[in-house]
Amino acid sequence: MTSNDRGPVRRRALLRGVGTLTVAAAVTRPGIAGAETPDWTDLRKRLQGKLLLPTDGEYTSAKQLFDPQFDGDAPVAVVEAAAASDLVAAVAFARDHRLPLATRAGGHSYVGASATTGALVLDVRGLHDITVTDDLVTVGAGVPIRAVLAELDKSGRSLPVGSCPTVGLAGLTLGGGLGVDSRRYGLTCDALESAEVVLPGGGTAHTSATRLPGLFWALRGGGGSAGILTSLTFRTHPAVSRDIVRLSFPADAAARVLTGWARWMPTADRAVWSNVEIGAVAGTVECSVMIVTPAGQGTAATANLTAAAAATPISVTHRTLGHLAVADDIAGGSTTPRSTKVAGSDVVRELNAAVAGAIVDIVTARSRSGAPGYVLLDPLDGAIRDTRTDATAFPWRAHAASLQWIVDAPDSPADARAWITGAHRALGAASVGAYANYVEPGVPADRYYGGNIARLRAAARNLDPNRLLRTGITL
Ligand SMILES: Cc1cc2nc3c(=O)[nH]c(=O)nc-3n(C[C@H](O)[C@H](O)[C@H](O)COP(=O)(O)OP(=O)(O)OC[C@H]3O[C@@H](n4cnc5c(N)ncnc54)[C@H](O)[C@@H]3O)c2cc1C
Numbered sequence: 001m002t003s004n005d006r007g008p009v010r011r012r013a014l015l016r017g018v019g020t021l022t023v024a025a026a027v028t029r030p031g032i033a034g035a036e037t038p039d040w041t042d043l044r045k046r047l048q049g050k051l052l053l054p055t056d057g058e059y060t061s062a063k064q065l066f067d068p069q070f071d072g073d074a075p076v077a078v079v080e081a082a083a084a085s086d087l088v089a090a091v092a093f094a095r096d097h098r099l100p101l102a103t104r105a106g107g108h109s110y111v112g113a114s115a116t117t118g119a120l121v122l123d124v125r126g127l128h129d130i131t132v133t134d135d136l137v138t139v140g141a142g143v144p145i146r147a148v149l150a151e152l153d154k155s156g157r158s159l160p161v162g163s164c165p166t167v168g169l170a171g172l173t174l175g176g177g178l179g180v181d182s183r184r185y186g187l188t189c190d191a192l193e194s195a196e197v198v199l200p201g202g203g204t205a206h207t208s209a210t211r212l213p214g215l216f217w218a219l220r221g222g223g224g225s226a227g228i229l230t231s232l233t234f235r236t237h238p239a240v241s242r243d244i245v246r247l248s249f250p251a252d253a254a255a256r257v258l259t260g261w262a263r264w265m266p267t268a269d270r271a272v273w274s275n276v277e278i279g280a281v282a283g284t285v286e287c288s289v290m291i292v293t294p295a296g297q298g299t300a301a302t303a304n305l306t307a308a309a310a311a312t313p314i315s316v317t318h319r320t321l322g323h324l325a326v327a328d329d330i331a332g333g334s335t336t337p338r339s340t341k342v343a344g345s346d347v348v349r350e351l352n353a354a355v356a357g358a359i360v361d362i363v364t365a366r367s368r369s370g371a372p373g374y375v376l377l378d379p380l381d382g383a384i385r386d387t388r389t390d391a392t393a394f395p396w397r398a399h400a401a402s403l404q405w406i407v408d409a410p411d412s413p414a415d416a417r418a419w420i421t422g423a424h425r426a427l428g429a430a431s432v433g434a435y436a437n438y439v440e441p442g443v444p445a446d447r448y449y450g451g452n453i454a455r456l457r458a459a460a461r462n463l464d465p466n467r468l469l470r471t472g473i474t475l
Pocket residue numbers: 066102103104105106107108109110113114124141161162163164166167168169170171172174175176177178179223224225227228229230336341437438470471472
């Protein structure tokens with residue numbers, strides 16, 4: 001168990017400690033009329049990297065995110081940082097000119113928060129060093145998942161990360177980080193040992209469980225509202241070969257598969273991971289399960305899942321691959337082309353027959369409408385529960401599963417959003433919240449942070465007294 005929180009009195013003291021770093025900055029509100037016109041030439045002179053204004057040729061590609069639906073967004077400028085000092089200069093400039101800030105790493109925010117219209121974008125992709133030392137890796141905040149996995153693979157090590165190769169490690173960590181190693185090693189943010197941060201109130205900080213623990217707490221799952229990460233150091237684990245088994249089941253077994261999966265998953269060895277997908281495809285419902293185990297254990301895990309589900313798969317594929325090949329296989333390649341996804345999430349405490357039935361009904365209704373859409377269920381047990389619910393800002397550590405509703409490349413994004421909003425409504429009280437990395441429009445912040453919201457708000461107020469940072473979730 002990891003914990004840096006020893007109760008309310010200690011907690012207030014930690015936040016006060018963080019606050020002393022920021023009091024030097026005058027508290028102003030971004031975007032207030034009367035702020036001076038920015039002297040961009042002055043900022044440009046102070047940067048080692050580039051400053052791109054809307055009049056610059058490279059501006060359009062510089063502000064481009066993973067999802068083309070945000071191509072029309074118009075930040076006031078983009079700072080392509082070449083060093084942490086560029087971010088310090090840009091933050092001071094934003095404070096002086098009351099400009100909101102949007103930090104960008106991998107650019108995969110589901111709401112396009114990292115290129116917010118009207119904000120000064122702080123692009124950290126130029127910070128991309130990776131240093132492996134024994135069982136630690138230190139990465140610049142601009143490093144994407146696949147790059148760090150490939151570098152670690154050379155020394156037989158790995159990190160618990162998500163599936164998409166081009167997602168930024170910084171953004172992933174800030175929201176938590178769910179993936180194939182979560183049951184064995186916890187979330188990405190659970191592997192974080194320390195970080196270097198540019199503070200929105202001014203200056204920089206090195207933070208860990210023992211240095212500025214209030215800041216460290218907020219960075220682990222609390223999103224980008226506490227500061228601008230420039231470097232992250234993680235604990236690594238051994239990379240191993242694995243079995244990947246993919247099963248598909250008949251539509252009428254979907255609810256049984258879900259409840260069976262939910263009963264089986266907590267009984268499985270932590271080295272075993274599995275998720276379920278139920279999709280509306282061409283007017284029908286498809287149900288599939290992926291199981292990932294250490295090499296040689298896939299057959300036994302598959303037998304246990306099918307027994308728990310009391311269902312016979314229509315098809316089974318089974319492969320054994322090296323560690324990096326497994327990551328590529330799950331991701332569908334070593335890179336991901338830009339694409340539009342309308343997505344949203346729920347977190348369920350329990351996945352009993354009633355909840356499983358409701359999930360299948362939501363997808364079945366979608367299939368009857370003829371429109372596509374699917375839900376992915378990831379487990380929240382195993383090592384995720386080794387860390388106390390209030391020990392980091394990520395609050396979902398006593399819950400059965402995260403659900404992600406997705407419509408890929410929808411003909412009508414509005415219709416896709418309406419389906420997902422309807423899914424939240426249909427789940428009702430069975431859903432206790434949502435996962436911050438699967439942020440969606442119109443969902444209040446307390447849905448993402450549960451019982452940790454008050455502490456996170458206090459931390460953000462202390463650390464960002466001018467409320468410069470825009471993250472897609474308004475605290
Ligand atoms: C195709 C796809 C697959 C995904 N798969 C998974 C998965 O398997 N598991 C999972 O957990 N999540 C997954 N996600 C969600 C992903 O973790 C979040 O979208 C995450 O925020 C993306 O981080 P980024 O750096 O790529 O995005 P960005 O858009 O660059 O950043 C997102 C937010 O993070 C903050 N941020 C980024 N960099 C910094 C920084 N240096 N300092 C401070 N704040 C910063 C900012 O608030 C920013 O708005 C997936 C997303 C997509 C689109």
